[in-house]
Amino acid sequence: MCRWLAYSGTPILLEELLYKPKHSLIDQSLHAKFGVETTNGDGFGIGWYGVDGPPSPALFRGIGPAWGDHNLRELSHAISSPLLLAHIRASTGTPVQQTNCHPFRDGRWLWLHNGAIHEFAKLKRDLVFAVDPALYPSIAGSTDSEVMFYLALTFGLKDEPVAAVERMVGFVEEVGRAHGVAQPMQMTVATTDGNRLWAFRYSTEGKSRSLSYSTEIRALRELYPENEVFQRVSDETRLVVSEPIADLRDAWLPIPESSYLVVQKGADELGTFRPRKA
Structure with missing residues (x-):
């Protein structure tokens, strides 16, 4: 399917996440270990917020494989961001x-997804017709992932992110049942408004794709005092990944099945994800 990462914390050069780690996202575009496919070469994208720039995020997306895109490599040397989402597509x-x-963008919000709405073509008409008419013209592509984003926006993503995603999933499952699709939803999702970061892991069948987040930086400094990156980023820094980008023992914690994570100033929040009626 896809691989992705989400970063929040001390401003960092994109190359520190995309290229430099041993099992970086670029390496995963060729050699994914936990994904359905080993190769993720059907396009890529990065959405990032500037250190001192405008509040809305910037996007850079391409249709070629991430491993061969020279513009992506050039940008990664120059762009530093405190909050970014990156995705490689299968x-x-x-x-x-x-x-x-x-990622997909609406105003300040970014969204990315790994997984699928099973038998999406069968469900698509009912799902798209449920999108707020004011939002419908903004749907530019043909993926289930983008429809999920606009359904979540329709169900209140900007006001109640967790509840909105629960309503979105509940609605997809309801439509799936109506069309005889028993297990319609498979997802890991990241979304952000530029201040907080939300990550979700859920599937109707209860066998969701992998998703992990980084251990507290204070612990990582003690475990790996030689790691220069850990020494200079703040205690608030977190990374959420489809699969770990470095083989560091005790550096990664799995997000449990049917759970959500909120990365924010102060204590992060880990909670149970329960689809609800829209």
Whole structure:
């Protein structure tokens, strides 16, 4: 399917996450260990917030494989961000085109997804018709992931992120049942408004794709005093990943099945994810 990461914390050069780690996201585009596919070459994207720039995030997306994109490598040397989402795509059937590359953006919000709505073509009409008419013109691509984003926005993502995603999933499952699709939802999702970061792990069948987050930086400094990155980032820094980008013992914690994580100033929040009626 896909691989992704989400970073929040001390401003960091993109290359520190995308290229430098031993099992970086670029390495995962060729050699994913935990994904359905080993190779994720159907496009890529990065959404990031500037250190001192405008409040809305910037996007850079391409339809080629991430490992061969020279512009991505050049940008990664120069761009520093305190909050970013990055994604490498393995299509589940929709075309390889820029509008189908993650992250997706609406105002200050970014969204990315790994997984699928099973039998999406069968459910698509009912799902798309439920999107707020004011939001519908903003749907530019043909993926289930983008429809999920606009359904979540329709159900209140900007006011109650966790509840909105629970309503979105509940609605997809309701439509799935109506069309005889028993296990419609498979997802790990990251979304952010530029201040907080939300990550979700859920599937109807209870066998969700992998998702982990980084151990507290204070603990990592003690475990790996020679790691220069750990020494200079703040205690608030967190990384959420489809699969670990470095083989560091005790550096990663799994997000449990049917759970959500909120990365925010102060204590982060880990809670149970329960689909609800829209």
